[in-house]
Amino acid sequence: MTKKGTKEATPKNYAELEQEVQKSLERLQKEDLPLDEATKVYEDGMRKLEEMQKLLDELREKVSDSIDGKAEEQE
Numbered sequence: 001m002t003k004k005g006t007k008e009a010t011p012k013n014y015a016e017l018e019q020e021v022q023k024s025l026e027r028l029q030k031e032d033l034p035l036d037e038a039t040k041v042y043e044d045g046m047r048k049l050e051e052m053q054k055l056l057d058e059l060r061e062k063v064s065d066s067i068d069g070k071a072e073e074q075e
Contacts, residue, residue, distance in 0.1 A: 017052045021045050 012020075024045035028038060 012051070014052055014055050017048045017055075021048045021052070024048070 024041050027033065027041050028045075033041065
């Protein structure tokens with residue numbers, strides 16, 4: 001059950017996260033944001049970067065497992 005006023009987390013792909021990080025960066029560079037708002041935008045961007053890193057780590061593991069599996073088949 002989702003609490004009222006909270007968003008349900010939906011998994012995003014790397015490209016979507018990259019676009020959102022770019023928007024955050026543009027806001028920080030172009031807009032004259034109050035410090036508290038700039039901090040929120042920065043923290044949100046950092047969370048998205050962490051999600052991107054997690055996706056890359058998972059992909060790296062899958063590729064490594066696939067390569068290892070093929071190497072074992074050839075032996």
